[in-house]
Amino acid sequence: MTITLLGVRHHGPGSARAVVAELARLRPDIVLIEGPPEADGLVALTADPGMEPPVALLAHVPGDPTKAAFWPFATFSPEWQALKYAVEAGIPARFCDLPAAHSLAEKEPDQADDVTPAQAVRIDPIASLAAAAGYDDPERWWEDAVEHRGDTPFEVIAEAMAAVREGYTPDEREARREAYMRRTVRVAIKEGFVNIAVVCGAWHVPALTSIGPAAADDRILKGLPRVKAEMTWVPWTHGRLAHWSGYGAGVSSPGWYAHLFATPDRPVERWLTAAAGVLRDEGIPVSSAHVIESVRLAQSLAVIRNRPLAGLAEVTEAARAVLCEGDELPVELIQRRMVVGERLGHVPDSTPMVPLQRHLREEQRRLRLKPEALDRELELDLRKPLDLDRSRLLHRLRLLNVPWGEPRQTRGKGTFKEAWALQWRPEFDISLIEAAPLGVTVPAAASAKIAEVAAREGAALADLTGLVERALLADLPGSLPAVLAAIGDRAAVDTDIRHLMAALPALVRAQRYGDVRGTPAEGLAVIATSLLARVCAGLSAAVSGLDDENARGMVAHIDAVTSASALLDEGRERWLGALRALADRTGLPGVIEGRIVRILFDGDRLGDADARMSRAVSLAHPPARAGAWIEGFLSGGGLLLVHDPRLLAMVDDWLVGLRGDAFVEVLPLLRRTFGSFAPPERRSIASRVRSGSATEKDIAYDDERAAPAVRTVMGILGSG
Template sequence: MSAGRGRGPLLLGVRHHGPGSARAVRAALDASGPGAVLVEGPPEADALVALAADESMVPPVALLAHVVDEPGRSAFWPLAEFSPEWVAIRWALERDVPVRFIDLPAAHSLALREQDAPEADTGDGNVGNVGDGGDVGGDGGDGARELALRVDPLAVLAGTAGYDDPERWWEDVVEHRGASGDAFAPFEALGEAMGALREEYGDGGHGRDLVREAYMRLQVRAAQREFGDGVAVVCGAWHVPALRAKTAVAADRALLKGLPKVKVDMTWVPWTHRRLARASGYGAGIDSPGWYGHLFGAPDRPVERWMTKVAGLFRGEDRIVSSAHVIEAVRLAETLAAMRGRPLAGLTETTDAIRAVMCEGSDVPLSLVHDRLVVGDVLGEVPDTAPAVPLQRDLTRLQRSLRLKPEALERELELDLRKETDAARSRLLHRLRLLGIGWGEPARSARGTTGTFRETWRLHWEPELSVRVAEAGVWGTTVLAAATARAEADATGAQTLADVTALAERCLLAELPDALPVVMQVLADRAALDADVGHLAQALPALVRSLRYGDVRGTDTRALGEVAAGLAERVFVGLPPACTGLDADAAAEMRGHVDAVHAAVGLLAGDGPAGHRGRWHSVLGVLAGRDSVAGVIRGRCARLLLDDGQLAEGEAARLMGLALSPGTGPAEAAAWIEGFVGGGSGGGLLLVHDERLLALVDGWLTGVPADAFTDVLPLLRRTFSVYEPGVRRTLGELVRRGPSAAGSAAALGAAPAGFAPGLDQGRADAVLPVLRLLLGTDDGGPAGGRDDNDLVGVA
């Protein structure tokens, strides 16, 4: 076999996604005029290759192969405009030259990937860089070769040439190489270099490469029998020595015998420059797809055109960049290239020039250039005639009718649910989330609005979502049917009551009327059987939110309201005993449940003492005054009652005084403070404006024994660290000045129980029945003529 001249196929070894290789491939094909073009890729794509000539096919795109029965098992073969394979395919289609893929079929590679997971590719379908993933390994013969495993062949060649940066070496010897009279010289040179590497490193430690190369040799031989020696092969340069080697057909077939196989489907899908980047985890990734695209597409003066792009980007971000900046940046880039001995200014020189001239030495605006231009957010397009599952076709139809075009660049979308189109967009995005297709994620509105008629979404289309669509196709042929079937299945298989209530909320948001009865039946059954108050408290907020959103969308939620009301009553009854005897972690978790239920009850209809809110306030009162309840819960309940105006004047101070009395352990008292003024609940402002409460906290804190202070300090720091700096400064100033006359009188002259100088008669009387029982005097009256005061004296 020949690398470029003489008998045998024309072997064009390339770097995948290299614009210099792409230009060289086009020149070599023009010079040789082959009768057939063979490209490294899965043969199942032969039936789809004609679509590459369609006007609506816009790279970057990718061939997607997935297992028919398991769409999640998939692989991509990405192609950009500057990919040598794409250039070869388009060259052949424009001239009616047969073009075929010759790599190991996807039916085998996907089966092997499942069988050999640790050595599986990173989703690139074995379309690697120079060496298919850039890995050159040893054969395990000795320690030196073990150290050579996973060495980038470009790095080896660059190091041999005295470069410490493989990308810079590649730019100097390939990307910036001027046109020469010999179109085949670069392929011969690269093939010789790869031959030396293969002699040194063998197969790189990856046995699968041997299998792939055996299949490629068989396909090349078959093409030669059909088309003669006028066959051009475009493949990774790493494979050229193996394709050139003289091997027996029987030996190649023996390597392929018994390979596992699965049934696969294949199609074209859009791809992005960002997913071509090495940082995305793509095995054959490159560092600068946007820059490479610019080099390939610029007809002349690439540095000047690049600087103009950068200036336009900065101006769009309201940064002052003039024509003089562009001129000086070009001059500096060219000067740097000359000083560094490079044939042309590369990405390094242009970046240094942009930093110095346009960014004033700062890397902050330079990061914008890297993100938007060096990498880029270009999203390709595929024609409607490309094969697709029915669900994908329905999704494409909905995207067009709702004017929601997939975009690689992340953007925010604000929806007004009172408008029909926006409501339909919301339904689509919620249905896709139910199906596990995360095109859109709910986000907090920049306006800070809390109205239920508005929604904010963050949209970002990733190529992998095409796989998620294929996976979701098992649920139905349309988005509505698939989301309905998925919701019903999820309801049946839900593990907890909270999962079912969350699903009911999502069904209402997605407007799935056929799925809602099934979900509601499962919800009613689970709620009736679940006796865990924590589970009920977790489930209630989602139900109430569903009722609220249902009103906006005009959905009939009467059945949901009945379940929510019943659930609320069960929470009211079961919460007080569930809050007794909890450790610190369980108490913190229960406090979160109390907050969630409080917010939910606030949205439920039914005010007044007999309504939901009245019943809830009674429960909070019981919890706030029960000593067996954890301090963090008692403090939080007292704060919720205070915020709702349900505490009489001075009652909050009385409860705090009881909690901070000398008879309460420091850790429990600190937990009460955390519940009352902690958790970012505005407790700092409360202490600023209520000097009586501040004096109580200050007096308790100064009286904590030294040996106990270190135990309560972490909790107190957590409580007060969430306050705004201004609030903390104000509190510190108030403590430094000491309590005012009004605050001092409140804290001393009218101190609540636990801080007064005398005995709290009410609390003392509360223990008398127990004392009578213990002393055997519980005969319905004073024992032996003694009254209660005598009993207290004895005690």
């Protein structure tokens, strides 16, 4: 009987090549691999042509999405190559680490602020070996000692790890893991296997050198907590490999390691050629001469630094100096595209999935939306059936806490346009598994999610109206009755006008989306009109007795309702009427009064805005209140001061007339107000004040000269 321990570095291309060569030489009866044994039934899928690394084993506890763990594999992972070898050779491959049913049941250890030397060694033994060898960079030491050798000296690595672990006592969790590994080896021996290969992290090799009696390990493993865990394969990304993984090891340059594994012949030359291609794709001119000189520089740096082969540091410096000519932005592009990489793996359809995951995959194919790790922009025209279905899918997924797409601002103002930023992340699979009990299809699960939120006790009125908007965007009209009923019940008992004001805009927008997308939205207008009527009735009391912070919050609500009321039939007249009734009331906070006057002035409901401003900034009012009034009046933008010299003159005269201490008192308000103006507006205002044109004067208009322009504008607006 022979037991061969192959200690590897997780995600190490040199280790991966060496493992394949050693397994081919050993021709074992069985291969034991560090990983959760619940995945033994998934090993055969590694031979499926549809399985494309990077992928990960996902273990999760049904009904508890907080308990989940990933075990990632890349093409250059030694464990992946061991799996592939076993499947192709027709020999058993089993995972030998602590079962996920136990590891997911354990409480996460508290992260101590102070790390002991022994803990530091366990966290990164490679760093400890690199430090002992006089290297300050673990990655560089590993490249020199292992990756660039062309083989992996397993015996030497085992001796080095034994030296590092000398005097080290494993913690409870690690002791359990290594005890289970030894138990798995004993089981294989008992089953009659005589040539056993064990592929595990090099750190564990000293603990497996002597299998020992079973009694000690049985005591360690006795009474372990246990949960029901399920296992499957999910796509992974190179970007995620750059983080610490379920193996407790991450690599900062997965793209570089993938290149080293895939191109053992002339890796430096091929890498810099590919980097030149990346730069050319972005419009950066790079010639063949650039590539030749960068290769020479990288090789020269390796010689100067006494390295066997140019590593990532050398090729990066060569690319920076020659290909990028010292510019850091192209270097960052190479780092993102190549060093880390943007590869997203793929799992075959035969992989165990919940029905919701499978339906999403079918929808992705139907809509030609391929999941990608790269963040890419997608602009949709909602007048096209395909784009409309894509929009609905993305909105439905957001309801399920799967934000594959993030909405972006469109370049145009048409309501038929949508812009998205798409990026698939592996953790979305956990969200889909969590949502699986809600339905077997994406629309069914999203509808159930809406009903669940609508029935939740204590849901805010604004959240419920926002839910209506989201339901319409997702084309789920069947879920609206429950939400509308919840809104009606909540609005009937909610006496806080601010809650009603916060709820109204989303409800009005939902009505508009229903019109634009062709989604039925019956009942929305009635509820929106009812909410507006209650807001108008209670507005007077709601704006009384507010401090500065709450007054500014009320201004935001007033602005939102002003915009929303314009989309309601007769809503604007009712709202402006309520504001007009407030405009003449005394005792309003300055910022609210100023904002109301501005809204009425813009809506042609006031002809004496200049007189009101003159009274508001007079000496009869404290400077702080006058400044707040100005803040409210001008918060809609500075164009009014640019085009109305009378108002600009009043603001200018008020500022000039302030005493020094009063000016200092109102300065923060003025900075906040004028700081919100667009730079061109600020420049125009400053230019007028500097030139002395900020004075009140009569302006004579030539109606005859203006008539052609007026007719053109009226024709564009459809009013001519």
